[in-house]
Amino acid sequence: MKVDSNNFISLAEIAIDNPNLQEAITKGTNNAFDKRQLAMFADGRAHGEAMRQQAAEAKRRALRQLPELLEKAENMMTENGFIVKWAVDGNEANQMVLDIIREHGVQTVTKSKSMLTEEIGLNPVLEASDVRVVETDLGEYIIQLNNEPPSHIIAPVLHRTKAEIRDIFVRELNMTPTDDAGEMVAFARDKLRSDFVNSDMGISGGNFIIAETGSLALVMNEGNGRMCMSLPKVHVALVGIEKVIESLDDYATLTQVLPRSGTGQNMTVYTNIINGPSRPDEDGGPEIVYIILVDNGRSDIYATDYAEALACIRCGACQNACPVYRSTGGHAYGWVYGGPIGAVITPLLVGLDEASPLPYASSLCGSCKQVCPVDIDLPRMLLDLRHDLVEKGNGGRVWQLGMNAWAFGNVSPMRFELGGRVARLGQKVVGNNLPGVLGKWTKYRDFPDFAPKSFRQMWREREKGSDHNG
Amino acid sequence: MGSREQILGKLRAARKPFEDVPPITERKHMVKLADLSPETLRARFIDEAEKLSCYVCEAKSDQEALDYILAVLEDRKQVMSWDAKHIPIEGYQDALDKNEILVSGYNDPMVYVGVTGVDAALAATGSLVLCAGAGKHRATSLLPDIHIAVVKSDQLLPDLEAWIAQEKQTGTPAFKITSNTTIVSGPSKTADIGQELIKGAHGPRQVHIILL
Amino acid sequence: MGLLERESPKGKRASLFVTCIVDMVYPGTGMSVVDILEHVGVKVDFPMEQTCCGQPAFNSGYQGDSKTVAKHFLKAFKNAEVIVTPSGSCCAMVRHEYPTLFADDPEWAAEAQRVASITWEFTEFIVDGLGITDLGLELPARQEFAFHDACHGMRLLGLGDASRTLVGNVKNADVVDLKDSDVCCGFGGLFSVKMADVSNAMLTKKMACINDSEAKTIITGDVSCMTQMNGGLSRHESSKRVRHVADVLAEGLKLAKKEVGDS
Numbered sequence: 001m002k003v004d005s006n007n008f009i010s011l012a013e014i015a016i017d018n019p020n021l022q023e024a025i026t027k028g029t030n031n032a033f034d035k036r037q038l039a040m041f042a043d044g045r046a047h048g049e050a051m052r053q054q055a056a057e058a059k060r061r062a063l064r065q066l067p068e069l070l071e072k073a074e075n076m077m078t079e080n081g082f083i084v085k086w087a088v089d090g091n092e093a094n095q096m097v098l099d100i101i102r103e104h105g106v107q108t109v110t111k112s113k114s115m116l117t118e119e120i121g122l123n124p125v126l127e128a129s130d131v132r133v134v135e136t137d138l139g140e141y142i143i144q145l146n147n148e149p150p151s152h153i154i155a156p157v158l159h160r161t162k163a164e165i166r167d168i169f170v171r172e173l174n175m176t177p178t179d180d181a182g183e184m185v186a187f188a189r190d191k192l193r194s195d196f197v198n199s200d201m202g203i204s205g206g207n208f209i210i211a212e213t214g215s216l217a218l219v220m221n222e223g224n225g226r227m228c229m230s231l232p233k234v235h236v237a238l239v240g241i242e243k244v245i246e247s248l249d250d251y252a253t254l255t256q257v258l259p260r261s262g263t264g265q266n267m268t269v270y271t272n273i274i275n276g277p278s279r280p281d282e283d284g285g286p287e288i289v290y291i292i293l294v295d296n297g298r299s300d301i302y303a304t305d306y307a308e309a310l311a312c313i314r315c316g317a318c319q320n321a322c323p324v325y326r327s328t329g330g331h332a333y334g335w336v337y338g339g340p341i342g343a344v345i346t347p348l349l350v351g352l353d354e355a356s357p358l359p360y361a362s363s364l365c366g367s368c369k370q371v372c373p374v375d376i377d378l379p380r381m382l383l384d385l386r387h388d389l390v391e392k393g394n395g396g397r398v399w400q401l402g403m404n405a406w407a408f409g410n411v412s413p414m415r416f417e418l419g420g421r422v423a424r425l426g427q428k429v430v431g432n433n434l435p436g437v438l439g440k441w442t443k444y445r446d447f448p449d450f451a452p453k454s455f456r457q458m459w460r461e462r463e464k465g466s467d468h469n470g
Numbered sequence: 471m472g473s474r475e476q477i478l479g480k481l482r483a484a485r486k487p488f489e490d491v492p493p494i495t496e497r498k499h500m501v502k503l504a505d506l507s508p509e510t511l512r513a514r515f516i517d518e519a520e521k522l523s524c525y526v527c528e529a530k531s532d533q534e535a536l537d538y539i540l541a542v543l544e545d546r547k548q549v550m551s552w553d554a555k556h557i558p559i560e561g562y563q564d565a566l567d568k569n570e571i572l573v574s575g576y577n578d579p580m581v582y583v584g585v586t587g588v589d590a591a592l593a594a595t596g597s598l599v600l601c602a603g604a605g606k607h608r609a610t611s612l613l614p615d616i617h618i619a620v621v622k623s624d625q626l627l628p629d630l631e632a633w634i635a636q637e638k639q640t641g642t643p644a645f646k647i648t649s650n651t652t653i654v655s656g657p658s659k660t661a662d663i664g665q666e667l668i669k670g671a672h673g674p675r676q677v678h679i680i681l682l
Numbered sequence: 683m684g685l686l687e688r689e690s691p692k693g694k695r696a697s698l699f700v701t702c703i704v705d706m707v708y709p710g711t712g713m714s715v716v717d718i719l720e721h722v723g724v725k726v727d728f729p730m731e732q733t734c735c736g737q738p739a740f741n742s743g744y745q746g747d748s749k750t751v752a753k754h755f756l757k758a759f760k761n762a763e764v765i766v767t768p769s770g771s772c773c774a775m776v777r778h779e780y781p782t783l784f785a786d787d788p789e790w791a792a793e794a795q796r797v798a799s800i801t802w803e804f805t806e807f808i809v810d811g812l813g814i815t816d817l818g819l820e821l822p823a824r825q826e827f828a829f830h831d832a833c834h835g836m837r838l839l840g841l842g843d844a845s846r847t848l849v850g851n852v853k854n855a856d857v858v859d860l861k862d863s864d865v866c867c868g869f870g871g872l873f874s875v876k877m878a879d880v881s882n883a884m885l886t887k888k889m890a891c892i893n894d895s896e897a898k899t900i901i902t903g904d905v906s907c908m909t910q911m912n913g914g915l916s917r918h919e920s921s922k923r924v925r926h927v928a929d930v931l932a933e934g935l936k937l938a939k940k941e942v943g944d945s
Contacts, residue, residue: 009877009879012877012879012880013879016879016880016883024664027664027665028665031661031665042501043501043502044502047498047502050498051498051500053494054494054497054498057491057492057493057494058494060487060488060491061488061491061493063487063488064486064487064488064489064491065486066481067478067481067482070477070478070481071478080646081649086472086473086474086477087473088473088476088477092473136672138660138662138663138671139660139662142662155661155662156662157662161664162663162664162666165663165664181663181664181666181668182666182668184663185660185663185668185670185671186670188671189670189671189672192672193579193672194579196579196672197577197579210645212645213642213645213646214645214646215645221658221659221660221671222658222659222660222671222672222673223612223658223671223672223673223674224671224672226608226612226652226673227612227672229650230608230609230612230650231577231609241477241481248634248637248638248642248645249497249631249634251634252499252500252630252631252634253497253500255630256500256501256630257500260500263661265655266501266518266594266595266655267595267597267630267653267655268655269654269655269656269657269658269659269673270652270653270654270655270658270673271597271652271653271655272650272651272652272653273644273645273650273651273652273653274649274650275645275646275647275648275649275650275651276649277649278602278649278650279602279603279647279648279649281603281604282602282603282604282606282607282608282648282649283576283604283605283607284576284577284602284607284608284609285602285608285649285650293477295473295477295480299477299480299481299484300480302480302481302484302487303480303483303484303485307484307487307488308487323865323866323868323884323887324877324880324884327880327883327884327887328880328883357877359743360873360876360877361877361880362870362873363833363866363868363869363870363871363873363874363881363884364741364833364834364870364871364873365833365837365865365866365870366833366834366837366838367833367837367865367866369837370837383740383741383743385743386741386742386743387743387744387745388743389743390742390743390744390745395742395743395744399742399744400744403739403742403744403747404747406738406739406747406751407739407747407748407750407751409733410702410733410734410736410751410754411733411750411751411753411754412733413730413731413732413733413758416702416733416734420705420706423706424706437875437876438875440874440875440876440878441874441875441878441913443878443882444878444881444882444885444913444914444917445882445885445910445913445914445917446912446913446916446917447909447913448707448708448909448912448913449707450706450707451706451707451708451709451710453709454705454706454709455700455704455705455706455709455712455713456700456705456728456730457709458709458712458713459712459728
């Protein structure tokens, strides 16, 4: 997907002025956030916080030994019958999938939702090679019909109202118009049924790779993922290298904080554990299962102070809690990942130059860190990315000079006071029309008056007065 | 250099992150269960399953269980099913034969009802653990509109952590022997359309649990 | 990194860190803080060298310029035993960021840690530091208040209910609800101008909650948030306003009980 993150400000403005979008994301994020609060704290606030810490420790422990754990996972998975492959970047991964398709004569692919495949742009590559790719997650199905990217990590079509989805089905699939969501879901279910059964290959992502047993773990709700992974002869799973975890015990914690944080569910409807291709005595199931371990920039992040970003388990809680995301939706961030985690990993994956507004797309309120099931310090990383941008010179000469002047003024109380007096006088002149970038304040808000006497002036007078009395 | 070596090489060359993160000293279970007595677990399981919109039939006899299944089938003559030896109801196959109900192929998308047993059930979350195996087709709990799961009360465990502990005692078969373990918690659902929760996305619309 | 432990500030002289905005725009709030502190018997001084904590530059990524100003702060407060400030975000800058900012600076690391470990936000100083929950205050007439939880204070400093407790114990003060009181007002420092449209979208939501509340006055602990909210409320001609907790408390001093000690 083409990166458009440098246009965040104008994309955000468009999003804010779109009433349908506002209705949809308000409903979607409120719903998910409220449910998250209930689910994470069902056994009390202290317990919920303790489980977050347990999950945070599990991911960090896994990252600490990432290379060793990946090797172990590879060994165990190979023993289990998986074919394990490694892809340095998205291009290599996409090519691998194409090769597998050719090798097995695949004509139809059914796809279960995978943010990684969005990140590496798998679908356009497959479609260009004349393979029929069917997105089967309902949200992904809808956005595929409407030719747009996902806007939320776990709810791809969060940005569309029911009426808009109805119109998409009517336009693209000749559905008889209905405002009944149940009918719309039933319509999609019918449409996809034969695709599921006749598919030659299923593609999925993966939530966790359990190194201890060599298992691929996924969490899903609709059942389409199971269809993709169970019915076709070939299953290909693409998984980021950061998804490997150490043990079954860690798995138990992580697979339970994930749904609680993402949708407020205690367990997703289907919690799946895949241990390789179908065994000789089993009926059905894939004959061959590939795991493609994808790097695509993660090993670079691993070597920096931003390694913590790799702890993300892609639950979407930060998006639901973020007041910026809740106003702009995901598309404003210009790429696959939006919201707080998107503002951090987008510049890390595509380069700061391609996503320079994103670290500033935050008021640093800290809600994201508060809800993250693995306690990623997103605000700290946003601050560090801002620093990185300034160090690179992205801030621009004017801002740098302005900051230098500000610092100069603030290391001397005399200059500080002088600055205050100048501002007071200047305000009399400009009134409510602040100059330059500060004019963006007065576009929407009144600005208070500088006080006739500063605090330190009042303090001085008070001290003088008490000297007289004392 | 192959991709594998390239990736591992970069990771190994990096300074190890999180060296100072201390280990958790006491592993907590996600769900706090004060009382682990069979009666409490049973009640909790039923409560959680019903909160997920499962239909729970507490069958006091094999016959009651069979009657329930036949009632769900209405007058349909086809069913998807695990092999009878995996359905813990005595007389199950006989009942099917007597009513001329055919057990159809495991990949038939037109069959309306699927009957399975379970490998375990989890009280804390109303969940059913199903492992694929000989005569335990995975599509039985996936393709049909209605999934009926037969659970014996001695298969009931407190929670996911307890199930994993049990697995570890027997060589973790659900993570090694079988190719696929699915933990089912309720009927399939989606809230993608205007946040309205709709049951029966692509998996079963209804889950019926017969608790013996 | 967690926040550094603090010793009890009881009996110590409190140096007021008034903050640049309070100094220049809301000096009355600074005086309210002084009046309340003196009401509970705390000796207050005001290190005249102080200017700013450096947060605006830090939050924009200009850590170098921020450090320059932060060093000046450390110098200005070198004789302080305890520092009290009426701003959650400025307090968080000192408590949360200074230790890291100066971690690699052998000359200033120790002093940064010392200063971080003696800095208190105004309400937590009274409630947690001094152990006082009832200031013995009384408002001249009944008023209803609701609270906006400023983000840094709430999430970084864990201020909790200190503000509500103090106001709740003021005679004639009734505390009512504000919906989404813990949701950001959209200020975020330079975010408010850099990302003005988003900032305004957040402000608009906050104003809707304020206008829906039964309270005429919303109390908060950060004048920056207050400036954002009042800026919108006055532009949209709302009758509601946001006030700093120190000013509301100070209003109750005239009718206050004479003696207030530890509770």
